[in-house]
Amino acid sequence: MLSIxxxxxxxxxxxxxxxxxxxxxxxxxTLSGTGGQGQSxxxxxxxxxxxxxxxxxxxxEEQLLARDLENAARLAASDLSGVQIDLRxxxxxxxxxxxxxxxxxxxxxxxxxxxxxxxxxxxxxxAVAMAPRNVNVLAFSNNPTIAGGNLxxxxxxxxxxxxxxxxxxxxxxxxxxxxxHSSNVAGELGRDAIARAVSSRAAQSAGSVSYEFSQQGVIxxxxxxxxxxxxxQADSIFLTANAAGALPLFxxxxxxxxxxxxxxxxxxxxxxxxxxxxxxxxGVQGGWFAMPDPHRDSQFRTRFQAANGNRPHALAGxxxxxxxxxxxxxxxxxxxxxxxxxLIQPAGFQGVNGIFRFRSDGTTDRGLAVVTARNNRLFVLxxxxxxxxGSGF
Numbered sequence: 001m002l003s004i005x006x007x008x009x010x011x012x013x014x015x016x017x018x019x020x021x022x023x024x025x026x027x028x029x030t031l032s033g034t035g036g037q038g039q040s041x042x043x044x045x046x047x048x049x050x051x052x053x054x055x056x057x058x059x060x061e062e063q064l065l066a067r068d069l070e071n072a073a074r075l076a077a078s079d080l081s082g083v084q085i086d087l088r089x090x091x092x093x094x095x096x097x098x099x100x101x102x103x104x105x106x107x108x109x110x111x112x113x114x115x116x117x118x119x120x121x122x123x124x125x126x127a128v129a130m131a132p133r134n135v136n137v138l139a140f141s142n143n144p145t146i147a148g149g150n151l152x153x154x155x156x157x158x159x160x161x162x163x164x165x166x167x168x169x170x171x172x173x174x175x176x177x178x179x180x181h182s183s184n185v186a187g188e189l190g191r192d193a194i195a196r197a198v199s200s201r202a203a204q205s206a207g208s209v210s211y212e213f214s215q216q217g218v219i220x221x222x223x224x225x226x227x228x229x230x231x232x233q234a235d236s237i238f239l240t241a242n243a244a245g246a247l248p249l250f251x252x253x254x255x256x257x258x259x260x261x262x263x264x265x266x267x268x269x270x271x272x273x274x275x276x277x278x279x280x281x282x283g284v285q286g287g288w289f290a291m292p293d294p295h296r297d298s299q300f301r302t303r304f305q306a307a308n309g310n311r312p313h314a315l316a317g318x319x320x321x322x323x324x325x326x327x328x329x330x331x332x333x334x335x336x337x338x339x340x341x342x343l344i345q346p347a348g349f350q351g352v353n354g355i356f357r358f359r360s361d362g363t364t365d366r367g368l369a370v371v372t373a374r375n376n377r378l379f380v381l382x383x384x385x386x387x388x389x390g391s392g393f
Contacts, residue, residue, distance in 0.1 A: 037134045037339055037340060038112075038113070038134060038135075038136050038336060038338040038339035038340055038342070038343075039111075039112040039113065039134055039135055039136075039338055040335045040336065041112060041330060041334070041335055041336075041337050041338060042335070043333055043335075046084035046085065046086040047083065047084070047085055047086065047112055047113075047326060047327075047330045047338075048086040048088065048109075048110045048111050048112050049073075049085055049086065049087050049088070049111065049112065049113055049114075049115060049323065049326060050088055050090055050102075050103065050106030050107075050111035050113070050114045050115070050116075051069070051070060051073050051087055051088065051089045051090065051114075051115050051116055051319070052090050052092050052099055052102055052103060052106075052114060052115070052116030052117040052118075052122075052126065053065075053066040053069045053070055053089065053090075053091065053092065053116055053117070053118065053319075054066045054091070054092050054093060054094040054117070054118050055070075055089070055091030055092070055093070056091040056092070056093035056094075056098075057092075057093050057094035058093070058094070059094060062094050062118070064313060065118070065313045065315060065316075066091070066118075068304075068308075068310075068312050068313040068315075068316040068319075069116070069118075069140070069313070069315065069316055069318075069319040070089055070319070071304070071307070071308045071312075071316070072304065072312060072316040072317065072318075072319040072320040073087055073089075073115065073319045073320065073322070073323050074087065075303070075304060075307055075308075075320060076319070076320040076321075076322075076323035076324050076327070077323055077327070079324070080323075080324075080327040080331075082331050083327050083330045083331050085323060085326065085327060085330075087323070088106065088109070088111065090102035090103075090105065090106055092116070092117045092118070092122060094118065094119060094122070095122070096119070096121045096122040096124075096125040097125070099116075099117040099119075099122035099123075099125060099126050100122070100125040100126055100128075100129050102117075103126040103129055103130055103135075103137075104129055107130060107133050107135055111135065112135070112338055113135060113136050113137075113138065113326060113338050114126060114130060114135060114136070114137045114138070115138050115319065115322040115323065115326075116138075116139060116140055116319075117139060117140065118139075118140050118141075119141070120139070120141040120143045120145075120146045120153075123137060123139035123140075123141050123146060123151060123153075124146050124151070126139075126151075127139075127146075127149065127150050127151035130150060131149060131150050134150075135150065136150045136151075136152065136338060136339075136340060136343060137150055137151045137152065138152050138154055138322045138325075138326075139151060139152065139153050139154060140153075140154055140155060140315060140318050140319070141153045141154075141155055142154075142155025142156055142157050142158075143155075144157050144158070144159065144189075144361070144362075144363045145189075147361055147362025147363050148361060148362040149362070150340065151362055152343065152358050152362045152363075152364065153362060153363055153364060154318040154321060154322055154364055155315075155318060155364070156292075156364070156366050156368075157193070157363050157364065158189055158190050158192075158193035158194075158269060159193045159196060159197070159363065160363070160364065160365055160366050160368065161193070161269055161290045161368065162190075162193040162194045162196070162197035162238075162269060163193075163196075163197040163200065163201070164290045164368045164370065165197070165238070165267050165269075165288060165289070165290050165370060166194070166197035166198055166200075166201045166203060166238075167197075167201050168288065168370045168381070168382055169203070169236055169265070169267060169288070170201050170202065170203050172265075173235075174203075174235050174236040174265050175202075175203045175204055175235065176203070176204050176206040176232065176233055176234050176235045176236070177194070177198050177203050177204070177205065177206055177234070177235075177236050177237075177238055177267075178205070178206040178207050178208070178209070178225075178228065178229050178232065178234035178236065178237050178238065179191050179194045179195070179205070179207070179208040179209070179237075179238045179240075180208075180209050180210075180211070180221070180225055180237055180238070180239050180240070180241070180250070181194075181208065181209075181210055181211075181239075181240040182210065182211060182212075182213045182240060182241065182245065182246065183210040183211060183212055183213065183217075184213050186240070187210065187213070187240050188210075190240035190269050191208060191210075191240065193269070194238050194240075194269065195208075206228075206229065206232040206233065206234035206235075206236075207228040207229070207231075207232045207234065209221060209224050209225045209228050211246065213245065213246075215249065218246045218249045218250060218253075219249070219253070222250075222253045222254060222257055223257070225237070225254060225257075225259070226254065226257040226258060226259055229259055229264060230258075234264060235264060235265060236264060236265040236266070236267055237254070237259065237264055237265070237266055237267065238267045238268075238269065239266065239267065239268050239269065239270075240269045240270065241268075241270065242268075242270035242271070242272075242274075243270075243272070243274065243275065243277075243278040247268070247270070247272070247278070247281075247284075248281060248283075250283070251266070251281055251282070251283025251284050251287070252281075252282070252283050254266075254283070255283055261283075261285070261286045261287070265286075265287075265288065266283075266284075266286070266287040266288070267287065267288045267289070268287055268288065268289035269289075270289070271289055271290075271291050272284050272287060272289045272373060273289075273291065273371075273373075273378055274314065279373045279376050279377065279378060280376045284373045285373050285374060285375070285376075286372060286373070286374070287372060287373060288370055288371070288372055288381065289370075289371060289372075290368040290369065290370055290371070291368060291369055291371055292317075292353030292354050292366060292367075292368060292369070292384065293353060293354040293367070293369055293383070293384040294369060294371070294378065294380060296352060296353055296354055296384075297317070297352070297353050299352075300312070300317055300320065300352035300353070304316065317351065317352045317353050320351065320352045321349070321351035321352060321353070321356060324349060324350065324351055324352075325343075325349040325351070325356075325358075326338065328349055328350075329342050329343070343358045344357070344358045344359065344360050345357070346388065347387075347388065348365070348388055353366065354366065354367040354368075354384045354386075355367035355384075355385065355386065355387065355388065357388060365388065367384045367385045367386070367388070368384055369381075369382060369383050369384040370382040
């Protein structure tokens with residue numbers, strides 16, 4: 001039974017470590033600053049933007065990510081027309097104190113807005129320092145617990161993903177949704193996001209089962225999950241697990257225990273195409289998960305590689321999106337273009353991964369496609385919406 005789990009050992013964990021780090025490292029975040037009015041812009045002048053990335057980090061993975069975040073921001077700045085971005089890059093070494101000092105230096109040098117940093121603890125420290133100076137912060141985190149005031153998180157949140165998938169599930173006649181989550185902070189936040197989506201989409205909870213985040217914890221939870229699903233007549237199971245965690249084991253063992261894809265629909269809060277080998281798992285076939293517009297994502301990756309000679313890190317698009325949003329706002333010529341009120345405009349922005357918008361609580365809505373795996377390949381079941389007036393929101 002453990003052979004599938006063992007297949008996804010070191011290589012797989014390194015492949016998705018960069019995606020996980022900004023959430024898992026953020027669980028100790030506290031309240032951010034309460035500012036957010038934003039710096040005023042002067043018509044006709046370049047917009048000075050500070051980019052805080054983990055240059056100088058002891059982690060080789062973070063150093064590569066820092067490079068790609070910077071290159072994506074420069075690509076976005078070069079794509080803008082009608083506005084100039086004065087992009088200034090500051091290294092944080094992945095450290096909260098250094099990130100805060102870099103932000104203070106950037107503000108002293110005239111930064112109108114800050115993009116980054118990576119970790120939520122660093123983002124929180126930066127936002128607290130910038131609140132009295134009316135500088136808004138667009139961080140690369142996806143942790144909703146730190147968002148608010150002058151701090152916005154660019155990452156795809158659990159709430160956005162859970163709502164999109166639950167809405168689709170209901171449209172397909174799946175209304176009795178059971179949740180399976182790890183008994184850690186990330187799993188519990190995922191569980192809560194699914195519960196909110198189930199409630200708001202007029203579905204019904206068919207129970208919730210937690211498991212210890214270990215191989216034995218996963219194995220031990222299978223009988224309870226099976227019994228709960230059968231007793232509560234669940235028609236779908238929403239898993240918070242990813243490929244580096246419990247997903248390989250669950251997608252093998254739950255069907256073996258009687259919860260086959262023919263009798264119950266599997267739904268994933270995490271992306272099941274990261275890394276690509278995940279799509280080859282037999283138990284993943286037919287499962288639903290959400291992702292940004294695959295076509296636009298492919299276009300960005302092609303352009304990025306042509307410009308920089310390497311495929312971009314999975315998070316690089318967040319940096320591009322931040323600069324694209326700043327540019328779109330600055331093109332209005334308004335002095336308050338970077339204010340909190342301007343950032344949370346309902347229409348949102350066009351990014352490399354599709355539409356997105358900042359919510360008043362500091363989190364981000366993203367237009368997501370619903371996809372599935374068939375014969376080890378990715379298929380789109382419901383395309384990503386092209387506006388926030390469309391379905392799925």
